[in-house]
Amino acid sequence: MSPRNIERDQQMREIRKDHILDAALQAMAKRGIDSVSIKDIAREAQLSIGNVYNYFNSKDEILGEVLSRGQIEYGKMITSYSMLDIDPRDKLTEICTIWLNTSINWAFTIMLESIRTNETVNPEIREAATRRFTENLKPIAEIMQQGQTANVIIDGNTMQLALYFVSLIQGLTLQMAPGYEIPIRIEPENIIRLFLSTSEH
Amino acid sequence: MSPRNIERDQQMREIRKDHILDAALQAMAKRGIDSVSIKDIAREAQLSIGNVYNYFNSKDEILGEVLSRGQIEYGKMITSYSMLDIDPRDKLTEICTIWLNTSINWAFTIMLESIRTNETVNPEIREAATRRFTENLKPIAEIMQQGQTANVIIDGNTMQLALYFVSLIQGLTLQMAPGYEIPIRIEPENIIRLFLSTSEH
Amino acid sequence: MSPRNIERDQQMREIRKDHILDAALQAMAKRGIDSVSIKDIAREAQLSIGNVYNYFNSKDEILGEVLSRGQIEYGKMITSYSMLDIDPRDKLTEICTIWLNTSINWAFTIMLESIRTNETVNPEIREAATRRFTENLKPIAEIMQQGQTANVIIDGNTMQLALYFVSLIQGLTLQMAPGYEIPIRIEPENIIRLFLSTSEH
């Protein structure tokens, strides 16, 4: 009855929502983005199907939020790297390594595309996903800028370079999705090398 | 015995199969690979659903053949480029330009991943898709090799470079899928520049 | 144009119809009565689907005629036995042996029931099947009568005995359908023994 309890209830609600989103991501990784069902998610979260709907309005909303969370987290990660006081080349290498090593990331790449091209998904969700993607290019562009200033990164439009960098990594995560066995090593240092300027080669 | 021209019937059959595969690709581009239904494909091909099954045994078979056709066509294209007697840098630029300008190519990228990670798809189809992908890296690697010999392409394992090149392009095609509007120009010359060696920068 | 040709055409037609009915029976034995399709029958007969419809109006008609032919043939067989001048007990033994040894007969038993209980089948076809079944009891009843006169067959209503005799054999053919392996011998002599009168035991 006290404000305290209401506040705590809200917190509990958020914790449970997060729990469901975690479960959804796990379920997607297991079953595949498009084959995952609400039942899968509920089972993974150890909740009843009906109860999941107490926290989210639809399956699409869940998928949208899973993606959103992933994008926001990724945004925070690269933003913090962009602000570090270390060699910009090391920043890129780190980002690249982290992204490629997190086995679930291919799922985000697919999810992004899946949500975007699925006409049945709420347009707002789709638009938001695209907007965040573009927004997340900026910290990378900022790192590129830092590298250009330090004369270690190839010149050119930094947003364009950021787009190439991100696209390259996303393309590679697709190759790393389960099932594939591309018999070629993927080495972050070599990837970064593509973006290094003349004097550094 | 037969009032029909058997040979002509066979030809017609092949033409119609191709027609259905074209329609399937169009439908996928419109609805998204995982949401596309046999109904969508039939509608696009202006055939009844049942009749589609006169030409293919299953939806998966159709998807597999669409992908296969695309991969084979792409393989021929890059192989012919690899054998031309022109500057390797121009070869890459041309390949990049063609691939990015063909608006439907993002669909192949998704299809490849979709087929690969979908456990319900016939393992043979999945394996074949992966094998052709790997096979198609070789002509690109060959071009990289030519460039290295001519001292215009960055050094390093050529298959690895080919994988990065293809992943980058595939990643970019994803950004070009309908719905998105990334406000950033994509310029093949700048993409190729990433793979040029020191002395060329 | 001559009557001769018309007559011969009619004969040819009958021969082809018979050929299709043979094929249908074979196909049923292979695929099962309810799973058999017109395509199966056409393939077995080495005809096109459309051409099958030049000889019969529907699949049900084919099934009905296959059953009819089988019943008529069986009727002829038992009628001729009923008229032979040999020990009635041997007649029954022979009939029993022949019926159980013809591997396809279980199919007729099923077909009879299938046609009878299938409401979508033309009522006339269903009625005819039942009528022929009843009609075919009479020669068996006649043999029972002969046996009773000769004091070798159990007394009682001969049509009832015939029904029991036929039901027993039909029941046994079901046990002999493919897939089963009932590890019990079936011996015609022992079956007939059930119908022998006191003094013969």
Add this chain to the structure above:
Amino acid sequence: MSPRNIERDQQMREIRKDHILDAALQAMAKRGIDSVSIKDIAREAQLSIGNVYNYFNSKDEILGEVLSRGQIEYGKMITSYSMLDIDPRDKLTEICTIWLNTSINWAFTIMLESIRTNETVNPEIREAATRRFTENLKPIAEIMQQGQTANVIIDGNTMQLALYFVSLIQGLTLQMAPGYEIPIRIEPENIIRLFLSTSEH
């Protein structure tokens, strides 16, 4: 945690499963085993089609369970009779009467054959059906043995006699399926008489 009474829910679930199986049997009796559809079963059970799938995984599973239930029930019935301390002849008469009077039993006979010969049905289900059939011959054989000991039943291999007895009854149930009108009385006493030994005729 739950506002539901879990134990009661489980009971309700079992009751509803039984209800569906009852409905399936009724529907089969009406439409024929091979023509019966999930739609028919759902209508008979007054449930939606989708809801039927909340209780069973497939149509085959339903058919398998209907048969299984019937066979188990029948097995219990004859086993209890086999253990009674009454005249073995009366046991057979009773079993025969009960079986022939239960109007639905012809459906089991067909179902057994149908499941057995249908290659698309799960082999385990088919094997189990055959096994239970064979198992259910044993109590009958036991009764035959009792009769032989008491000198009232014809001599011979008891399992073989049991098979003949059951086949005869099964054959007769087929004649009693709806639609037929065989104008011949079926009298259990007369059926049993076939199995009585010399001295009893």
Add this chain to the structure above:
DNA sequence: CATGAATGAGCTTTCATTCAT
């Protein structure tokens, strides 16, 4: 007569979502 492409109704099955409890 001969063909098999074409159709459309029907099948089994799945699943997001709702709702009585």
Add this chain to the structure above:
DNA sequence: AATGAATGAAAGCTCATTCAT
């Protein structure tokens, strides 16, 4: 808040039948 039974729409697929050639 919590449950899972219930629904209904839609999926993939099959097949008897028709029909243009």
